Amino acid sequence: MDWEFQTNHEIIVRARRNATGPVWDYLAGGSETETSMRRNRQALDSLAFIPRVLRDVSDIDLSTTILGHSSSLPLFLAPVASLQIVTPGGSLCCDDAAEELGLINIQSGHTEPSLEEIGLNTRHPKFYQIYVRGGIEWIKDLLGRAKDHNFKALVVTVDTCVYSNRERQKLNGWEPPTRKNSVGREYLAGLSWDIWDEMVKIWGGPMIIKGVGTVEDALMAVEHGASAIYVSNHGGRQLDHDRGSIGVLPDIVEAVNDKAEVYVDGGFMRGTDIVKAIALGARAVGIGKLQAFALAAGGQRGLMNCIDILRTEIEIAMGLLGVSSLDELNPSYLAKARPVGLSHEMSAFPHLPGGRLK
Numbered sequence: 259m260d261w262e263f264q265t266n267h268e269i270i271v272r273a274r275r276n277a278t279g280p281v282w283d284y285l286a287g288g289s290e291t292e293t294s295m296r297r298n299r300q301a302l303d304s305l306a307f308i309p310r311v312l313r314d315v316s317d318i319d320l321s322t323t324i325l326g327h328s329s330s331l332p333l334f335l336a337p338v339a340s341l342q343i344v345t346p347g348g349s350l351c352c353d354d355a356a357e358e359l360g361l362i363n364i365q366s367g368h369t370e371p372s373l374e375e376i377g378l379n380t381r382h383p384k385f386y387q388i389y390v391r392g393g394i395e396w397i398k399d400l401l402g403r404a405k406d407h408n409f410k411a412l413v414v415t416v417d418t419c420v421y422s423n424r425e426r427q428k429l430n431g432w433e434p435p436t437r438k439n440s441v442g443r444e445y446l447a448g449l450s451w452d453i454w455d456e457m458v459k460i461w462g463g464p465m466i467i468k469g470v471g472t473v474e475d476a477l478m479a480v481e482h483g484a485s486a487i488y489v490s491n492h493g494g495r496q497l498d499h500d501r502g503s504i505g506v507l508p509d510i511v512e513a514v515n516d517k518a519e520v521y522v523d524g525g526f527m528r529g530t531d532i533v534k535a536i537a538l539g540a541r542a543v544g545i546g547k548l549q550a551f552a553l554a555a556g557g558q559r560g561l562m563n564c565i566d567i568l569r570t571e572i573e574i575a576m577g578l579l580g581v582s583s584l585d586e587l588n589p590s591y592l593a594k595a596r597p598v599g600l601s602h603e604m605s606a607f608p609h610l611p612g613g614r615l616k
């Protein structure tokens with residue numbers, strides 16, 4: 259296809275131009291000192307590759323399965339709230355892009371259009387993400403609607419029991435639409451394993467727990483019937499001074515021991531980043547900020563352009579590592595290394611004007 263952008267650098271520059279006022283800070287920012295957000299990049303930047311040569315890599319297969327559904331790449335679209343302020347069409351752009359690219363998209367429970375509209379928009383497998391903001395009857399109603407509308411798995415976000423302090427938004431005197439609506443916040447604060455267990459019974463299908471950062475919670479989630487553990491610190495938007503996501507991945511993968519799939523997100527901006535996570539045992543990687551930047555740059559087409567760039571990067575990295583399929587990747591292809599520069603949310607893009615966009 260004839261794409262407008264050759265690099266994700268250009269996509270980010272265009273996104274910055276289009277996402278005016280506080281919208282940019284909403285997409286690009288983290289909580290408080292933004293240390294968790296930077297550590298996501300720092301942890302990725304602290305891994306170097308160990309390549310092998312003279313292996314036939316003329317046919318590289320990037321496909322995988324996610325909870326049994328085929329995926330053309332080891333990545334999925336992470337849930338992103340309030341997409342209607344980023345691009346006309348909101349998450350319809352993600353759903354259409356995912357269908358065309360053979361990917362899974364996770365519809366945020368806090369984005370537009372509605373669950374029903376997204377569910378009926380396409381037939382490819384997609385997942386629904388829920389913030390629990392009501393009691394059991396509210397949960398039953400929502401899960402019933404998700405099940406009736408083509409969502410194949412439920413993603414329960416558990417790292418938002420308390421809304422974090424996002425100072426970029428405060429400094430702008432601005433809040434995203436979802437923040438303004440505080441109905442049912444007490445249910446998020448009161449979320450517990452007992453309620454999770456109720457949801458497992460009500461949903462009766464695969465459940466993904468999103469926002470796990472420790473071996474202990476990953477093991478509890480497996481015990482409580484999770485089909486997948488989604489390692490995430492919400493892109494550094496919730497607890498500040500957390501560890502970088504990919505740094506906690508290997509211990510969780512080892513402890514879970516194939517009893518559930520393991521996904522990860524946080525700072526993933528490059529094909530090389532994704533290959534690192536797969537080598538450490540993740541089944542797939544979620545893209546949050548980069549997805550939002552691509553949508554801001556060019557809606558559905560911008561997102562497809564961005565993912566095509568990632569696809570090429572993954573293929574290049576695998577070829578140069580000497581592997582032809584994702585299951586050949588393992589930790590022997592990685593070593594610890596000192597980052598070559600200061601890590602921050604833009605540090606995967608060293609050629610941005612001024613080195614960084616604010």
Ligand SMILES: Cc1cc2nc3c(=O)[nH]c(=O)nc-3n(C[C@H](O)[C@H](O)[C@H](O)COP(=O)(O)O)c2cc1C
Pocket residue numbers: 284285286298336337338339340366367368387415468490491492493494495523524525526544545546547548550
């Ligand atoms: C603008 C924005 C909105 C988000 N909204 C949600 C959401 O509604 N539900 C959720 O579980 N996570 C949400 N997240 C977190 C992402 O799903 C994902 O965990 C995070 O963005 C990954 O880090 P990355 O942005 O560095 O890729 C949001 C992230 C961003 C950037």
